[in-house]
Amino acid sequence: MMQVMQPVVVLAGGVGAARFLRGLVQVVPPAEIVVIGNTADDIWWHGLYVAPDLDTVSYWLAGIADFERGWGIAGDTFVMQTQLARLTDQSWFRLGDRDLATHLFRTGRLRAGVPLDVVTEELRRRLGVASRILPMSNASITTRLRTEVGDSHFQEYFVRDGCRPAVYEIYWTGLEEARPAPGIGAALEEARAILIAPSNPIISIGPILRVPGMRQALQAVRERVVAVSPLIGGRAIKGPTVELMQAQDLEADAVGVARLYSDIAQGFVLDSADAHQSMRISALGYRVAALPTLLDDPSLARAVAARALDLAERPVAA
């Protein structure tokens, strides 16, 4: 049940979205924020279900994240990890000991038949997160890549192989039978603003938009949707955004990102360094705002969130 009237909805990947949310909670009461999180990076790891993007968002909003490293919990230890490396060479996906409790709790609940959205709600409450967090779908959708070293789960490419192999193709499994998690339709309808976080448009936002019904739901509320570009001066702060856009034969710059969202968003926030592309983005039907978007600094993150919100809530006055 939506307990928040006219929430601000955020489509979110991992660290980029978490940094953006750290700004947004400074301008919107956290309880009025609904996060729709990417789950296509989720992985079964030695019997545990791990949801890296949901956890990153949760930990950042709970204030317990390792804000420097980006993932995991601040001050966590790696005793299990060290021992696991003695037992198997399959220890490349690092899990902290405190972080493990999240994975045990979630896996136990999933194995008991509880849907992912319900477990996610339980976890965010127990972690003390005021914002609602919804997985994009309760169905299992997985990002996979065909690379020069073979067919890989996204985490194999991203963590194990360090994004080094050339990527030939990106594809998703599990889409057919999937639909948006309960609550997403209502949240989008009721939202006063829907913000696409500065996450990787291919492997973070892309899977969210691929959930059957999601894109149409966003098209119906397009006038309230604003996207924030993850690129600065045509480059990603972190992660393989440019490489994966190129692998999809996309123009790997702010214009390329804007093209991906032009049917579902009317506002576009980009970095000052990319302001020279504003005209081309406007020509796609966007109202555009340019400002510094390096979100490492919480006060800059606040300014970016405020500007995105402003574009979404006052479209005609912009």
Added chain:
Amino acid sequence: MMQVMQPVVVLAGGVGAARFLRGLVQVVPPAEIVVIGNTADDIWWHGLYVAPDLDTVSYWLAGIADFERGWGIAGDTFVMQTQLARLTDQSWFRLGDRDLATHLFRTGRLRAGVPLDVVTEELRRRLGVASRILPMSNASITTRLRTEVGDSHFQEYFVRDGCRPAVYEIYWTGLEEARPAPGIGAALEEARAILIAPSNPIISIGPILRVPGMRQALQAVRERVVAVSPLIGGRAIKGPTVELMQAQDLEADAVGVARLYSDIAQGFVLDSADAHQSMRISALGYRVAALPTLLDDPSLARAVAARALDLAERPVAA
């Protein structure tokens, strides 16, 4: 494949068996020992498969056990445990962080379709255990109890409820379709001695003997089987042996234990404090040896193991 000719086989529960094995490895080359471990205490815990008896035996034989506490790994930390207790009240089964690596490894392999005996072999090798460890069965057999607080998994009674509730009935699930794990039949046939460790005869040795085919296999080699009583002066060193024997309407003393094994063992080692029962046990068809059996002391454990082995290997001379 058996790589050891004429092994010494040990039917084992948890800590009592581990203490006994610490003595046995002083008189038998560890590589010539085959442990058949109880798995009826195993539990799915927040998505992880935990095999307490197999792990206790493995950690003791690997020399990494917490020998004071009995379970787990020496010097382990409990960071995950502390965090899990913040997320759920289902945190009564304690898992150390280093110990967790075992459970992740095993669960991942089981989920990948690898049978428990193969995973157990992988684990003992990687932990540096020279003795072979076989689960009693690859099938899932579970000890359950009807108690005054309801129907419980053994670990709920043992750990969560601290053995406090009155026990009305002990029963097992999963027996019908089970059979002994691969290698057990050959090990018993080839064994020069088969020793029943001083473990709880009801909930540690009992389930092993209940695996269809196991009891008959032991009956066929009865002249090489020797049991060690877990009682001293009619009391258990640790755990609810007496309570659970009474719940089964059994005489809760050395004679009661001897009765449980009289069709499968010809030798019986009991504590000096119970020597007054030797005649009654002899009358059951046993040759009996009495000596101090408090196995906390590794040198006493060695003496008990040596005496049990002697009874098994030289029955006519005893």
